[in-house]
Amino acid sequence: MDTASATLWASAAGLGAFHGVNPAMGWLFAVALGLYAHSRRVVLLSLVPIAIGHAASVALVLAGVLTLGSLVNHTYLNRGCGALLIGWGVWCAMRGHRGRPAVGMRTGLAGLALWSFVMSSAHGAGFMLIPALLPLCTGSGAGGRIAAGALPLGAIALTIHTLAMLAVIAAISMMVYGRAGGLGFLRTGWINVDLVWSAALVLCGLALLVM
Numbered sequence: 001m002d003t004a005s006a007t008l009w010a011s012a013a014g015l016g017a018f019h020g021v022n023p024a025m026g027w028l029f030a031v032a033l034g035l036y037a038h039s040r041r042v043v044l045l046s047l048v049p050i051a052i053g054h055a056a057s058v059a060l061v062l063a064g065v066l067t068l069g070s071l072v073n074h075t076y077l078n079r080g081c082g083a084l085l086i087g088w089g090v091w092c093a094m095r096g097h098r099g100r101p102a103v104g105m106r107t108g109l110a111g112l113a114l115w116s117f118v119m120s121s122a123h124g125a126g127f128m129l130i131p132a133l134l135p136l137c138t139g140s141g142a143g144g145r146i147a148a149g150a151l152p153l154g155a156i157a158l159t160i161h162t163l164a165m166l167a168v169i170a171a172i173s174m175m176v177y178g179r180a181g182g183l184g185f186l187r188t189g190w191i192n193v194d195l196v197w198s199a200a201l202v203l204c205g206l207a208l209l210v211m
Contacts, residue, residue: 007132008153009156009157009160011131011132011157012129012132012157012158012161013160013161013164015129015132015161015164016161016162016163016166016168017164018128019054019120019125020164020165020167020168020169021168021172022123024119025050025116025119025123025125025165025169026047026051026054026116026119027047027050027172027173027176029050029112029115030046030047030173031176033046034046035177040174040178043173043177044170045109046109046112047166047169047170047173049110049113049116050112050169051165051166051169052116053115053116053117053118053119053120054117054120054162054165057116057117057120057125058161059126059158060121061126061127061130062129062157065081065129065130065133065134066150066151069133077134079209081127082205082207082208082209083205083209084127084205085124085127085201085202085204085208086201086205086206086209087205088124088127088201088205089198089201089202090202092124092198093198124201127201127204128200128201128204129161130208131204132157133154134208
């Protein structure tokens, strides 16, 4: 395994774990559904459509980045994506916590997957992977092409990212579900993840501007 591949896998796994920690990415909903149904099985079952919806959102970004990377000069692509990430981070910090989609406790698995897709897209989850994905492309202008093996590598990165996220949300969901008092401790025992998430988006954008 070369250094570039190892960096890609580590970045994909690390961001997957980071996404899994964020309650807005699904574990909070899974726990709420489990408490509503008084079932640990419901908690675990809910994680599957949540992971599928998240993966679908990230996959769209991955496909878009690989496509643009085959057509646009990387310098311009870096600058454009960097500015987009910084702007998205600022928007999330100022407005991102408002108007989140509401899904009832009786939603089906398809509805839960759709909710996860919308939430992941609205939070710009897939865009955090851009700094790792750009090296997969070789486009240096119009008529460029996607690097050989980029699509399989991108698929592997997506799989690693999703599995890391799934492992983290499963661990947190089980811990919170089994804790006395259910979700009550979140009122005093949880940091403001929205601000951490926004900061991460801005940092990814700054990384692209200096690449």
